[in-house]
Amino acid sequence: MNLFKAPRGTADILPDEQPYWRYIEGRALEICRLYGFSRISTPIFEEAGLFLRSVGEGTDIVSKEMYIFKDRSDNEMALRPEGTAPVCRAYLEHGMDNLPQPVKLFYFADIFRYERPQAGRYRQHHQFGCEAIGDQSPVLDAEIIHMALSFFESLGLTNFSLQLNSIGCKKCRPGHLQKLKEHYAPLREQLCDDCRIRLEKNPLRLLDCKKPACQSAADLAPKSADYLCPECGRHFESLKSYLAALKIKFVLNHRLVRGLDYYTKTVFEIQPADGGSQSALGGGGRYDDLIAMIGGKPVPGIGFAAGLERIVLNLKTQNIKVAPVERPAVYLACLGDDARAEAVKVSAVLRAEDIALLISSGERSLKAQLRNANTAGVRYAAIIGGDEMKAGTVMVRNMETGEQQEMRPDELVVLLKDAK
Ligand code: HAM
Numbered sequence: 001m002n003l004f005k006a007p008r009g010t011a012d013i014l015p016d017e018q019p020y021w022r023y024i025e026g027r028a029l030e031i032c033r034l035y036g037f038s039r040i041s042t043p044i045f046e047e048a049g050l051f052l053r054s055v056g057e058g059t060d061i062v063s064k065e066m067y068i069f070k071d072r073s074d075n076e077m078a079l080r081p082e083g084t085a086p087v088c089r090a091y092l093e094h095g096m097d098n099l100p101q102p103v104k105l106f107y108f109a110d111i112f113r114y115e116r117p118q119a120g121r122y123r124q125h126h127q128f129g130c131e132a133i134g135d136q137s138p139v140l141d142a143e144i145i146h147m148a149l150s151f152f153e154s155l156g157l158t159n160f161s162l163q164l165n166s167i168g169c170k171k172c173r174p175g176h177l178q179k180l181k182e183h184y185a186p187l188r189e190q191l192c193d194d195c196r197i198r199l200e201k202n203p204l205r206l207l208d209c210k211k212p213a214c215q216s217a218a219d220l221a222p223k224s225a226d227y228l229c230p231e232c233g234r235h236f237e238s239l240k241s242y243l244a245a246l247k248i249k250f251v252l253n254h255r256l257v258r259g260l261d262y263y264t265k266t267v268f269e270i271q272p273a274d275g276g277s278q279s280a281l282g283g284g285g286r287y288d289d290l291i292a293m294i295g296g297k298p299v300p301g302i303g304f305a306a307g308l309e310r311i312v313l314n315l316k317t318q319n320i321k322v323a324p325v326e327r328p329a330v331y332l333a334c335l336g337d338d339a340r341a342e343a344v345k346v347s348a349v350l351r352a353e354d355i356a357l358l359i360s361s362g363e364r365s366l367k368a369q370l371r372n373a374n375t376a377g378v379r380y381a382a383i384i385g386g387d388e389m390k391a392g393t394v395m396v397r398n399m400e401t402g403e404q405q406e407m408r409p410d411e412l413v414v415l416l417k418d419a420k
Contacts, residue, residue, distance in 0.1 A: 003107065009115065009123025011309075015325065019103065020312045023322040024155065025108065028128045035143065042086040044110060048078040049123040054085040054295050056261025058202035065113040081110035082260065084287065084303055084305060085128040085294065091133050092296045101134030102301075118281055120310050129284075131304035133291070136300035138235050141286060142242035143267045146281055148270060148304045156320040159273040160281060162248065165225065165256040166236040167204065169264045170289065172229035177364055179222040187217045192198075208254045210278065223254035235265050258283060262290040262416045266302065272314055282306030282315065284328045329355050329416045331373035332394075334362040335385040343384050346409050353413045373399060379419060382412060 006169070008010055013021060017258040032039070048068050055062050081088060087105055090096075096103045107129050115121055130147065132140050145162065152160060168176060172241035188196060192211040199206060207218050228236060243250060250268075258267045267285035284304025291299040315322065334343040340362040347359045357378055360369045366383065373381040382394040388406065396412055397404045407415070 001374060007123065009117035011122065011124075013299070016159075016366055017312070019101050019322045019325055021308065022412075023315075024128070024308055024311055027107070027151060031147060031154060032106045032130065035046050035104070035130075035147045036151075037104040037132075038136065040087060040090060040107050041106040042080075042083075042090050042107065042109070043081050045077045046086055046089065048076040049079055050089055050294060051078055054260075054262045054290050056089070056202070058198075058205065059200050059259055059261055061113060061259055065115055067112045067114060078221045080109060081113050082111060082289055083107055083109045083127055083305055084131060084260075084262070084301075085290065087131045087303075088133065088296075088301065089289050089294060091299075092294070097296075097299060099109075102132040102140060103134055104130070104132045106130045107292050121311060121312050126308040127305040128308060129303060131300040131301060131303035132234060134299055136288060138238040138266075139242060140302055141235075142246060142248075143237045144284065144304055145243065145245055145268055145301050148250065148268075148284065148306070151306065152281060152311075153268060155315065157281070157311070157318060157320070160270050161273065162250040163253040163256050163269045163271055164243075164250040164269050165253055166228060166232060166239075166265050167224045167267055168232045169258055169283075172227055172232055173224070176222060176224045176227035179227065180204070180206060183221050184217060187270040188269070191200045191217065202261070208259065213410075214344075217254055218340065221254075223252060224257075225252070232265055239266060240392075258285060262287040262293065264288045269302070270306075271349060272411060277311065280307075281310050292391075326356070327379075328333040328358045329378065329419070330357045330380045330412070331376055332357060332359040333373065333381050333383045334365060335366060335383070339384040339386065339389055342389050346382070349409050350416075352415060353417070355413065355416050363392055370397070378414070380412075 051062055051066060057063060061081050066081045069077055071077050087107065091103060109127050109129065111125050111127050112123065114123055117123060130144065132144060149162060181199065184199050184206060189197065190213060192209065192214055195206055195209050195214050207221060209218060217237055225236065243411055256269060263285040265286040269280045270278050270284035286302040288300040290301060332343045332347055334340045343359055343362065347357060350357055360372065370381055379399055381397045381399060383397060384394050388394055393406045393408055394412060395404055395406050
């Protein structure tokens with residue numbers, strides 16, 4: 001029989017990898033405390049319609065990548081392909097519009113996209129995301145961008161750039177889209193198949209195409225920032241002035257449109273120097289129409305999300321060391337049935353004193369048990385045999401020096417606490 005494997009594009013995160021994840025989560029929690037964000041968790045699946053209406057039917061995420069299925073009551077459901085729409089759904093469902101605005105929420109979420117797996121691109125990945133809902137001021141755009149950059153810096157990462165653009169709003173975007181169509185129409189024959197469809201259905205996406213044949217057309221295309229209405233123009237100018245005040249450098253990237261349809265005004269990505277938008281560490285933007293798209297009254301919002309697998313990848317390539325997993329302090333070895341019962345009792349005494357330990361089942365030779373202790377990386381082994389049982393003691397062996405010393409369990413507690 002063939003052995004089962006993790007599904008293509010997914011990965012097990014084994015114990016050796018966990019320190020990276022714990023490190024990233026710790027920094028994320030710290031950043032959220034500093035910027036006043038509270039944690040939210042939403043279900044791993046939602047009604048598919050939530051994403052059709054917000055992320056958009058013309059996006060790759062919805063049209064090609066969403067894990068969509070009918071449940072046993074024939075409801076159309078989707079595994080979460082992104083985290084923003086579910087948070088906005090929860091904001092509406094729980095009447096958070098009655099709270100002081102903006103409501104600032106963060107999450108860690110498993111995200112599912114049926115993509116072609118490659119380095120840093122998975123079918124199930126993990127995001128740390130933040131959403132600030134209920135305020136349209138560009139101050140908040142600057143704050144979110146500052147927060148995203150501070151997060152990556154706090155991880156020790158260097159060598160990344162902030163890519164920034166404004167894609168306007170429903171008032172000014174039609175003018176830009178018209179110009180895009182006029183620019184692309186004579187070039188139609190040289191475009192890839194996807195771009196020909198984009199030209200009809202979703203011209204903004206043309207700018208995002210990664211195919212070499214479409215690059216020059218996209219580079220020379222009309223820029224959204226040149227077609228902003230006065231309000232979007234002022235918003236973008238204010239944002240840039242706040243970024244200057246914060247000494248944040250950015251690259252104005254007119255081809256940055258992001259892969260989700262709900263964005264308005266500000267969009268941004270954080271890209272490692274040696275990759276493109278395909279390897280972005282994180283991205284986000286403003287979504288002032290999203291809540292209305294999913295049935296609420298208009299409420300503005302802005303947020304960003306970072307891909308944790310991409311961060312782990314970059315921590316490794318940049319050789320950033322993270323604290324290893326804490327090893328148990330002691331390994332309890334025992335010889336014979338009676339000693340085994342005694343070891344179980346001693347283990348309870350030590351754990352009640354907050355001492356992490358491993359206990360052997362004692363069914364192997366002492367030599368084999370000590371070998372296990374060595375592999376586990378403990379500093380001490382405590383051995384219980386017949387003599388120790390009679391004396392109510394344990395034989396404590398320093399695994400590094402091999403020195404042994406007999407002592408009572410309460411003395412072992414003191415030794416281990418001092419060694420911490
Ligand atoms: P996104 O750019 O689609 O944005 O995803 C955010 C980040 O998740 C990316 O920058 C990347 O680091 C990571 N990521 C995306 N797809 C994959 C994948 N297949 N494998 C590994 N990592 C991946 C959003 O999802 C928006 N909801 C972000 C946002 C929050 N906008 C406003 N608020």
